[in-house]
Amino acid sequence: MPDMTEKDTQATASWSFASREDRRAIENGLDFAPKFDADGLIPAIATDHETGQVLMVAYMNEESLRQTLALGEAVYFSRSRSKLWHKGATSGHVQVVREILTDCDQDALVLRVEQRGPGCCHNGFRSCFYRRVQFPAKEAAPSMEQTLSPVFDVEKVYGGG
Protein backbone atom coordinates (compact mmCIF):
# COMPACT_ATOMS: atom_id res chain seq x y z
CA MET A 1 0.00 0.00 0.00
CA PRO A 2 1.04 3.63 -0.38
CA ASP A 3 1.53 5.82 2.67
CA MET A 4 -1.48 5.86 4.93
CA THR A 5 -1.52 9.34 6.34
CA GLU A 6 -4.82 11.19 6.51
CA LYS A 7 -6.37 14.17 8.13
CA ASP A 8 -9.84 15.25 9.00
CA THR A 9 -11.66 16.59 6.05
CA GLN A 10 -14.85 18.56 5.75
CA ALA A 11 -18.15 17.14 4.68
CA THR A 12 -18.91 18.03 1.09
CA ALA A 13 -21.98 19.46 -0.56
CA SER A 14 -25.19 17.57 -1.00
CA TRP A 15 -25.44 17.21 -4.74
CA SER A 16 -25.90 13.67 -6.10
CA PHE A 17 -24.06 11.66 -8.69
CA ALA A 18 -26.20 10.87 -11.72
CA SER A 19 -28.49 7.86 -11.78
CA ARG A 20 -27.24 4.57 -13.23
CA GLU A 21 -30.62 3.40 -14.53
CA ASP A 22 -30.01 4.10 -18.20
CA ARG A 23 -27.18 1.98 -19.54
CA ARG A 24 -26.98 3.96 -22.74
CA ALA A 25 -26.56 7.20 -20.81
CA ILE A 26 -23.87 5.63 -18.63
CA GLU A 27 -21.83 4.65 -21.68
CA ASN A 28 -22.52 7.48 -24.06
CA GLY A 29 -23.75 10.36 -21.93
CA LEU A 30 -21.92 13.13 -20.16
CA ASP A 31 -23.52 12.79 -16.74
CA PHE A 32 -21.11 11.47 -14.17
CA ALA A 33 -22.65 8.30 -12.70
CA PRO A 34 -19.82 6.37 -11.06
CA LYS A 35 -20.52 2.79 -10.00
CA PHE A 36 -19.63 1.96 -6.43
CA ASP A 37 -19.40 -1.78 -5.80
CA ALA A 38 -21.10 -3.85 -3.09
CA ASP A 39 -18.63 -2.39 -0.57
CA GLY A 40 -19.34 1.14 -1.77
CA LEU A 41 -15.97 1.45 -3.54
CA ILE A 42 -14.64 2.28 -6.99
CA PRO A 43 -11.03 1.65 -8.05
CA ALA A 44 -8.98 4.77 -8.73
CA ILE A 45 -5.74 4.51 -10.69
CA ALA A 46 -3.35 7.40 -10.13
CA THR A 47 -1.00 8.12 -13.02
CA ASP A 48 1.67 10.75 -13.49
CA HIS A 49 0.00 13.45 -15.58
CA GLU A 50 3.18 14.00 -17.61
CA THR A 51 4.70 10.56 -18.12
CA GLY A 52 1.62 8.35 -17.80
CA GLN A 53 3.44 6.14 -15.27
CA VAL A 54 0.96 4.29 -13.07
CA LEU A 55 1.75 5.45 -9.54
CA MET A 56 -0.73 3.47 -7.46
CA VAL A 57 -4.13 1.82 -7.37
CA ALA A 58 -6.45 2.72 -4.53
CA TYR A 59 -10.18 2.89 -3.84
CA MET A 60 -12.68 5.66 -3.27
CA ASN A 61 -16.06 5.67 -1.64
CA GLU A 62 -18.62 8.30 -2.52
CA GLU A 63 -17.42 10.75 0.13
CA SER A 64 -13.75 10.44 -0.79
CA LEU A 65 -14.60 11.05 -4.44
CA ARG A 66 -16.65 14.11 -3.47
CA GLN A 67 -13.76 15.44 -1.41
CA THR A 68 -11.29 14.79 -4.22
CA LEU A 69 -13.51 16.75 -6.59
CA ALA A 70 -13.90 19.62 -4.13
CA LEU A 71 -10.28 19.73 -2.97
CA GLY A 72 -8.40 18.97 -6.19
CA GLU A 73 -6.15 16.54 -4.29
CA ALA A 74 -6.57 12.78 -4.10
CA VAL A 75 -8.62 11.58 -1.14
CA TYR A 76 -9.00 7.82 -1.04
CA PHE A 77 -10.80 5.39 1.24
CA SER A 78 -8.43 3.11 3.10
CA ARG A 79 -9.87 -0.39 3.05
CA SER A 80 -7.49 -1.60 5.78
CA ARG A 81 -8.33 1.27 8.12
CA SER A 82 -11.92 1.85 6.97
CA LYS A 83 -11.52 5.59 6.83
CA LEU A 84 -10.96 8.49 4.50
CA TRP A 85 -7.35 8.98 3.57
CA HIS A 86 -6.12 12.29 2.24
CA LYS A 87 -3.04 11.01 0.46
CA GLY A 88 0.13 12.73 1.62
CA ALA A 89 -1.56 15.00 4.19
CA THR A 90 1.22 14.45 6.72
CA SER A 91 4.10 13.32 4.47
CA GLY A 92 3.52 16.21 2.09
CA HIS A 93 3.38 13.75 -0.80
CA VAL A 94 -0.04 14.89 -1.92
CA GLN A 95 -1.40 14.21 -5.37
CA VAL A 96 -2.69 17.30 -7.13
CA VAL A 97 -5.38 16.05 -9.47
CA ARG A 98 -5.10 17.47 -12.96
CA GLU A 99 -7.71 15.30 -14.60
CA ILE A 100 -10.20 12.58 -13.70
CA LEU A 101 -11.26 10.16 -16.41
CA THR A 102 -13.84 7.41 -16.23
CA ASP A 103 -14.43 4.41 -18.46
CA CYS A 104 -17.37 3.20 -20.52
CA ASP A 105 -19.12 1.49 -17.61
CA GLN A 106 -18.09 4.24 -15.21
CA ASP A 107 -16.86 1.60 -12.79
CA ALA A 108 -13.22 2.74 -12.67
CA LEU A 109 -11.44 6.08 -12.42
CA VAL A 110 -8.10 7.31 -13.71
CA LEU A 111 -6.61 10.25 -11.83
CA ARG A 112 -3.92 12.07 -13.77
CA VAL A 113 -1.97 13.68 -10.97
CA GLU A 114 0.98 15.84 -10.16
CA GLN A 115 2.74 13.80 -7.47
CA ARG A 116 4.24 16.16 -4.92
CA GLY A 117 7.48 14.99 -3.33
CA PRO A 118 9.65 12.19 -4.62
CA GLY A 119 7.06 9.43 -4.72
CA CYS A 120 3.83 7.88 -3.53
CA CYS A 121 4.88 4.48 -2.21
CA HIS A 122 5.31 3.79 1.51
CA ASN A 123 8.31 1.64 0.56
CA GLY A 124 10.18 4.67 -0.75
CA PHE A 125 9.56 4.34 -4.47
CA ARG A 126 8.19 6.83 -6.95
CA SER A 127 5.47 4.33 -7.87
CA CYS A 128 4.03 1.34 -6.01
CA PHE A 129 4.68 -0.66 -9.19
CA TYR A 130 8.38 -1.28 -8.70
CA ARG A 131 8.50 -4.95 -9.73
CA ARG A 132 8.07 -6.70 -13.05
CA VAL A 133 6.88 -10.26 -13.43
CA GLN A 134 9.13 -12.43 -15.53
CA PHE A 135 7.32 -14.39 -18.17
CA PRO A 136 6.38 -16.36 -20.24
CA ALA A 137 5.68 -18.86 -17.50
CA LYS A 138 4.62 -22.21 -18.81
CA GLU A 139 6.46 -24.74 -16.70
CA ALA A 140 7.38 -22.92 -13.51
CA ALA A 141 6.12 -20.18 -11.20
CA PRO A 142 7.18 -16.76 -12.45
CA SER A 143 9.65 -14.73 -10.46
CA MET A 144 10.01 -10.96 -10.47
CA GLU A 145 12.72 -8.36 -10.89
CA GLN A 146 12.86 -4.92 -9.35
CA THR A 147 12.52 -2.11 -11.87
CA LEU A 148 12.76 1.02 -9.71
CA SER A 149 15.22 2.26 -7.10
CA PRO A 150 14.05 3.91 -3.88
CA VAL A 151 13.88 7.71 -4.09
CA PHE A 152 13.28 8.65 -0.47
CA ASP A 153 14.08 7.53 3.06
CA VAL A 154 11.02 5.77 4.44
CA GLU A 155 12.06 6.17 8.07
CA LYS A 156 12.56 9.89 7.66
CA VAL A 157 9.22 10.45 5.98
CA TYR A 158 6.95 8.03 7.82
CA GLY A 159 9.01 6.88 10.79
CA GLY A 160 9.78 8.32 14.16
CA GLY A 161 6.78 7.16 16.05
Place this chain on the structure above:
Amino acid sequence: MPDMTEKDTQATASWSFASREDRRAIENGLDFAPKFDADGLIPAIATDHETGQVLMVAYMNEESLRQTLALGEAVYFSRSRSKLWHKGATSGHVQVVREILTDCDQDALVLRVEQRGPGCCHNGFRSCFYRRVQFPAKEAAPSMEQTLSPVFDVEKVYGGG
Protein backbone atom coordinates in the same frame (compact mmCIF):
# COMPACT_ATOMS: atom_id res chain seq x y z
CA MET B 1 -16.74 -2.59 -20.79
CA PRO B 2 -14.30 -3.42 -23.58
CA ASP B 3 -15.21 -5.94 -26.22
CA MET B 4 -16.28 -9.25 -24.80
CA THR B 5 -15.05 -11.74 -27.31
CA GLU B 6 -13.34 -14.85 -26.05
CA LYS B 7 -12.34 -18.25 -27.24
CA ASP B 8 -11.62 -21.54 -25.65
CA THR B 9 -8.23 -21.63 -24.08
CA GLN B 10 -6.12 -24.46 -22.82
CA ALA B 11 -5.62 -25.30 -19.17
CA THR B 12 -2.25 -24.14 -17.96
CA ALA B 13 0.51 -25.84 -16.02
CA SER B 14 0.24 -26.78 -12.39
CA TRP B 15 2.79 -24.53 -10.72
CA SER B 16 1.57 -22.38 -7.84
CA PHE B 17 1.83 -18.68 -7.12
CA ALA B 18 3.96 -17.90 -4.07
CA SER B 19 2.48 -17.93 -0.57
CA ARG B 20 1.17 -14.70 0.94
CA GLU B 21 2.01 -15.58 4.54
CA ASP B 22 5.03 -13.32 4.90
CA ARG B 23 4.07 -9.68 4.52
CA ARG B 24 7.68 -8.59 4.27
CA ALA B 25 8.29 -11.01 1.41
CA ILE B 26 5.17 -9.79 -0.37
CA GLU B 27 6.36 -6.20 -0.28
CA ASN B 28 10.10 -6.59 -0.67
CA GLY B 29 10.62 -10.02 -2.17
CA LEU B 30 10.80 -11.21 -5.74
CA ASP B 31 8.36 -14.10 -5.50
CA PHE B 32 5.15 -13.43 -7.35
CA ALA B 33 2.33 -13.78 -4.82
CA PRO B 34 -0.69 -12.00 -6.30
CA LYS B 35 -3.66 -11.39 -4.04
CA PHE B 36 -6.99 -12.53 -5.37
CA ASP B 37 -9.93 -10.98 -3.54
CA ALA B 38 -12.95 -12.70 -1.96
CA ASP B 39 -14.32 -13.27 -5.47
CA GLY B 40 -10.99 -14.69 -6.65
CA LEU B 41 -10.15 -11.62 -8.72
CA ILE B 42 -7.33 -9.11 -9.05
CA PRO B 43 -7.67 -5.82 -10.97
CA ALA B 44 -5.53 -5.55 -14.10
CA ILE B 45 -4.89 -2.17 -15.67
CA ALA B 46 -3.87 -2.32 -19.32
CA THR B 47 -1.73 0.59 -20.50
CA ASP B 48 -0.19 1.36 -23.87
CA HIS B 49 3.42 0.23 -23.56
CA GLU B 50 4.65 3.22 -25.55
CA THR B 51 2.50 6.15 -24.44
CA GLY B 52 1.42 5.02 -20.97
CA GLN B 53 -2.22 5.74 -21.84
CA VAL B 54 -4.57 3.71 -19.66
CA LEU B 55 -6.55 1.60 -22.09
CA MET B 56 -8.89 -0.32 -19.80
CA VAL B 57 -9.37 -1.80 -16.36
CA ALA B 58 -10.43 -5.42 -16.12
CA TYR B 59 -10.09 -8.33 -13.73
CA MET B 60 -8.24 -11.62 -13.73
CA ASN B 61 -8.81 -14.78 -11.78
CA GLU B 62 -5.95 -17.19 -11.19
CA GLU B 63 -6.54 -19.12 -14.37
CA SER B 64 -6.74 -16.05 -16.59
CA LEU B 65 -3.51 -14.73 -15.11
CA ARG B 66 -1.84 -18.08 -15.75
CA GLN B 67 -3.06 -18.05 -19.34
CA THR B 68 -1.88 -14.48 -19.82
CA LEU B 69 1.56 -15.47 -18.57
CA ALA B 70 1.68 -18.52 -20.80
CA LEU B 71 0.21 -16.91 -23.91
CA GLY B 72 1.73 -13.44 -23.75
CA GLU B 73 -1.66 -11.95 -24.61
CA ALA B 74 -4.17 -10.54 -22.14
CA VAL B 75 -6.74 -13.05 -20.90
CA TYR B 76 -9.19 -11.57 -18.42
CA PHE B 77 -12.09 -12.92 -16.43
CA SER B 78 -15.40 -11.40 -17.43
CA ARG B 79 -17.37 -10.65 -14.29
CA SER B 80 -20.60 -10.12 -16.20
CA ARG B 81 -20.29 -13.42 -18.06
CA SER B 82 -18.40 -15.37 -15.42
CA LYS B 83 -15.93 -16.81 -17.88
CA LEU B 84 -12.44 -16.42 -19.24
CA TRP B 85 -12.15 -13.76 -21.87
CA HIS B 86 -9.24 -13.76 -24.30
CA LYS B 87 -9.36 -10.09 -25.20
CA GLY B 88 -9.71 -9.52 -28.92
CA ALA B 89 -9.77 -13.18 -29.87
CA THR B 90 -12.53 -12.64 -32.42
CA SER B 91 -12.17 -8.91 -33.15
CA GLY B 92 -8.44 -9.24 -33.63
CA HIS B 93 -7.89 -6.46 -31.12
CA VAL B 94 -5.65 -8.57 -28.91
CA GLN B 95 -3.31 -7.09 -26.36
CA VAL B 96 0.23 -8.37 -26.67
CA VAL B 97 1.65 -8.15 -23.17
CA ARG B 98 5.09 -6.57 -23.06
CA GLU B 99 5.39 -6.26 -19.32
CA ILE B 100 3.43 -7.13 -16.17
CA LEU B 101 4.05 -5.06 -13.05
CA THR B 102 2.62 -5.53 -9.59
CA ASP B 103 2.42 -3.17 -6.64
CA CYS B 104 3.72 -3.29 -3.06
CA ASP B 105 0.79 -5.35 -1.75
CA GLN B 106 0.63 -7.40 -4.93
CA ASP B 107 -3.11 -6.78 -5.08
CA ALA B 108 -3.15 -5.03 -8.46
CA LEU B 109 -1.49 -5.61 -11.85
CA VAL B 110 -0.39 -3.25 -14.60
CA LEU B 111 -0.14 -4.78 -18.06
CA ARG B 112 1.94 -2.75 -20.46
CA VAL B 113 0.55 -3.90 -23.77
CA GLU B 114 0.79 -3.50 -27.48
CA GLN B 115 -2.83 -2.95 -28.45
CA ARG B 116 -3.44 -4.61 -31.81
CA GLY B 117 -5.99 -2.90 -34.01
CA PRO B 118 -7.30 0.61 -33.51
CA GLY B 119 -8.52 0.31 -29.95
CA CYS B 120 -9.79 -1.78 -27.06
CA CYS B 121 -13.17 -0.25 -26.27
CA HIS B 122 -16.43 -1.84 -27.40
CA ASN B 123 -17.70 1.69 -28.03
CA GLY B 124 -15.14 2.26 -30.77
CA PHE B 125 -12.50 4.19 -28.87
CA ARG B 126 -8.79 3.58 -28.52
CA SER B 127 -9.22 3.55 -24.73
CA CYS B 128 -12.25 2.94 -22.51
CA PHE B 129 -11.35 6.19 -20.75
CA TYR B 130 -12.83 8.60 -23.27
CA ARG B 131 -14.49 11.03 -20.86
CA ARG B 132 -13.10 13.53 -18.42
CA VAL B 133 -14.93 14.69 -15.29
CA GLN B 134 -15.22 18.44 -14.97
CA PHE B 135 -14.19 19.74 -11.58
CA PRO B 136 -13.78 21.32 -9.05
CA ALA B 137 -17.28 20.45 -7.99
CA LYS B 138 -18.34 22.09 -4.79
CA GLU B 139 -21.89 23.22 -5.34
CA ALA B 140 -23.20 21.07 -8.14
CA ALA B 141 -22.86 17.58 -9.58
CA PRO B 142 -19.94 17.40 -11.98
CA SER B 143 -20.54 16.84 -15.66
CA MET B 144 -18.14 15.30 -18.17
CA GLU B 145 -16.65 16.08 -21.54
CA GLN B 146 -15.57 13.64 -24.21
CA THR B 147 -11.82 13.56 -24.76
CA LEU B 148 -11.43 10.96 -27.52
CA SER B 149 -13.01 10.43 -30.91
CA PRO B 150 -14.09 6.98 -32.10
CA VAL B 151 -11.44 5.20 -34.15
CA PHE B 152 -13.38 2.22 -35.47
CA ASP B 153 -16.85 1.19 -36.55
CA VAL B 154 -18.41 -0.79 -33.73
CA GLU B 155 -21.02 -2.42 -35.95
CA LYS B 156 -18.40 -3.64 -38.39
CA VAL B 157 -16.15 -5.10 -35.71
CA TYR B 158 -18.65 -6.51 -33.23
CA GLY B 159 -21.96 -6.38 -35.06
CA GLY B 160 -23.69 -8.61 -37.54
CA GLY B 161 -25.13 -11.08 -35.07
